[in-house]
Amino acid sequence: MIEIPPKNMDIDASVEILKFFGTVGTPTSVSDSPLQQIHAVYPNPFWDKLSVSDLAPSDHLELYNSFGQTMSSGNDI
DSSP: OOOOOOOOOOOOOHHHHHHHHHHHOOOOOOOOOOOOOOOOSSSSOSSSSSTTTOOOTTOOOEEEEEOOOOOESSSSO
């Protein structure tokens, strides 16, 4: 008769987490793209009027709500 010793099935969570994050080589965030021009948008929060500084007549604006739905879009919102 062959006796098999009991196996230890314990997992060291710290070691497993370090192994996992050690294999992830690429960032999971979106890189920042350089802005051509910075606009000041105020006030925040707003009720019925929103001001945008340094806005050119050809600039296209899109206004979204907190659910990501487009509320308004165009050159003159």
